[in-house]
Amino acid sequence: MLERRLGGPGDFDPLLERVGAARVVLIGEASHGTYDFYRLREQLTRRLIAERGFSFVAVEGDWPDCDRLHASLTGAPGGEPDPQVALARFERWPTWMWANAEVARFGRWLRAWNLDRPAAERAGFHGLDVYSLWESMQVILDYLRAEDPAALPAAEAAYRCFEPYGKRIEEYASASSFVDARCADEVVRLLAGMRERALHDGADRFSAWQNAEVVARAEQYYHAMVGGGSHSWNVRDTHMADTLDRLLDRYGPDARAVVWAHNTHVGDARATDMADAGMLNVGQLARERHGADAVVLVGFGTWTGTVIAAPSWGAPAEVMTVPPARAGSIEQWMHERLPERALMVFDEADRGAGRLAEPVDHRAIGVVYDPSFEAWGNYVPSRLAERYDAFLWCDRTTALHPLAAIARSGELETYPSGV
Template sequence: MNTHKTLLAALLVPLGATLAIVPAASAATPPAPSTASVSADAAAPAGPEEAAAAVFRSPEAALGRVAHPLRSTEPRGGLADLRPFGRMVGDARVVGLGEATHSSHEFFTVKHRILRYLVGEKGFRAFALEAPWSTGLRLDAYLLRGDGDLKQIMDEEFQGAYQWWNNAEYRDLLQWMRAYNVKHPKDPVHFVGDDGGFAGAELYDKVSAYAATARPELTPRLTELYRGLRPATDAETYVNDYLSKPMAERKELAERTGRAVDLFKRRPGTGAGADAHAWAVQHATAIHQMTTLYAFDWDDPEGISDALLYRDQIMAENVTWWQQRTGDKIVLAAHNSHIALRTYAPATYPKVQGEFLRERLGGGYLSVGLTFDQGSFNAFGPDGGAHRFTVGPAAPGTAEHTLDRVRYRDFMMDLRNAPAPARAWLATPRTVKNIGATYPGIADAPQIRLAQSHDVVIHLQRVEAAHMLK
């Protein structure tokens, strides 16, 4: 299997369409009902238990008791309808907002709308995306000081596997963040890239500049360790060229970048220099994360599984680092399969970002899954090109089919507060739409227990493909 195509598919396909796993049940084929749950209800005596069984057979009524309508999916107008969502967030420091496709308009605009609400009403001050750490630094400089041209930055940073972020919806979100910072220069909102798929030239420059100022004796050694690594081409070309290197060379490069991190860690920063030292170590760590990610064998299913596990681990580590270093409360944007509390595919993807965040932050992390009944999205097709795809209404027996029968068109609900009959339905494995960067893929329709996967669900009746800028 071609390494470049494998990476392109896997890096933004949460469950890895390239993984050698048994296909989940098709969304058109409903899973068998939970025998234990149905039998228990059927055997219940007349009375409240029998009523509960009836609700289980028609769970949309029970789910409707905890559903709150969304007035709009667009980031305009009043936000009062999001007050119930604010109560669901509570004291969470990181809110993971998922998506069931990587390129649908409404998933992006709902995140934008929620970001506006959480910034204004709950004190959130950062937006994190599954994009490279260096991309985050570059966009953050634009948001804080207006450095650079937004279109140019997006064109240069959102390439290859990250091209789905180069859309009008995220452009609008970033423009709103910039406008907010112009009005609130002493209390700005930040952009964080938590991924390790690329390490831009600015990372090497920042690490080298710190060494030249604070640890000049390290400069010669650092120059040798980073030899040949600083990008001199566009991001997509750099990654393709990097992956064409022999495995032994990629492993050697990862060892070198690891030694660079160790150089700084041997003498921790103190006093006034502690903060600058911490940032330099993090920037060096981001470089090492990229080389380590590409040192796995992307042509081997086991190597891919190990790489995807590592990727979710570092994405969680980067979010946690930012939150603990800055104190910012963070809106985290990623696919449902990343922000979930439990992996959608335990056999091949043993642990995901949301699981790591729950371990580190406990109740300080909130997982919000976004689902949809029908609509369109952009994705890579079987030919490797970008295409627009459309899917029809969810089939009976799937999670979305039931969610779409709840009394509101678009709504949010706190699964933690669901009544008992609804909890029984939420605890039963159900097929869900799970569309990544490549379609169709063998992980498009896994069976999950919603109650174990997410704290909150936002369901949308229809979505349309995002508006790509390139």
């Protein structure tokens, strides 16, 4: 294992060497509300784009919201001149995941970097997630009214199927337990039509197709949520992996992607107890689809500090104290032997024997967090050197800085909670 104290962006050199010619780098976070994770992830991503030619950033966010930000960052027609204005339009709870000062700073850097280059060489920013059923449906309707009115009836039929439930997705999810209440047939017809049109070139057509994919997977996801278990998680992460692959195809055979998501999506699920529950994730699927040599998985961890989170789903965000990691955890082990900030790059020896090859508790904080659960929850047993290729350690962390935004609920709580 290579270990290095982190003091600045230049200290990522060993990790960039590990990235080498890899096509996909997935960068995690141990919580959705920690400044230090966002800042280090930003520094690493800047280097991947500027020095290694990575083509786009794909995040655990909604496609329509991220598409507006993408327009700003790439200088597309109609895009906001200031990325922070686009971020302030993120409405889905928890807004602080993306509408925060840390992402705004990265956005301003990426826009400036992009505008110095031809349009074909600009790095994009895209959402991978599945939640935006209504928003994606509206984008499709608007697109077809303007570009392809003959195809509008199929989209309107799908919209009418969902319309009795208003935007109360939880009511549709409950009703969809009964086969005759599902909108699957209408959605499949919509998706088929949008896929056909997307074969023709054009960013707008591709975006409309992706929104149709979101609608199709969202319908499956919300239906699966009612049944409980791991199926809804697998629908969501498979959708994110499929979206990543579509983007790689879209950007071309030499495209390279950076992914930002929670550790639970990034770290290979097969090296955790998630696999025992029948769960898979994006990191696992990326390795399976592209090969381990073409994928680099980067995890994060902290021992103590503060975090932005909420006490319950949909509640206002709070700055919460993250207590010292519990005894026996990988975080406690790192706290005792590593500097304040450190980079670890794992090798085969780490995966073969020792502490990093054994199942050890590894903390995971979602958007919903109760520090009092630390005694028995909030940890995922993991074989760390198998789950990740590298790990970024921040012993003491601080909460990130949300922008003012209007939170709007409407989606069911994720499983596991808030990640």
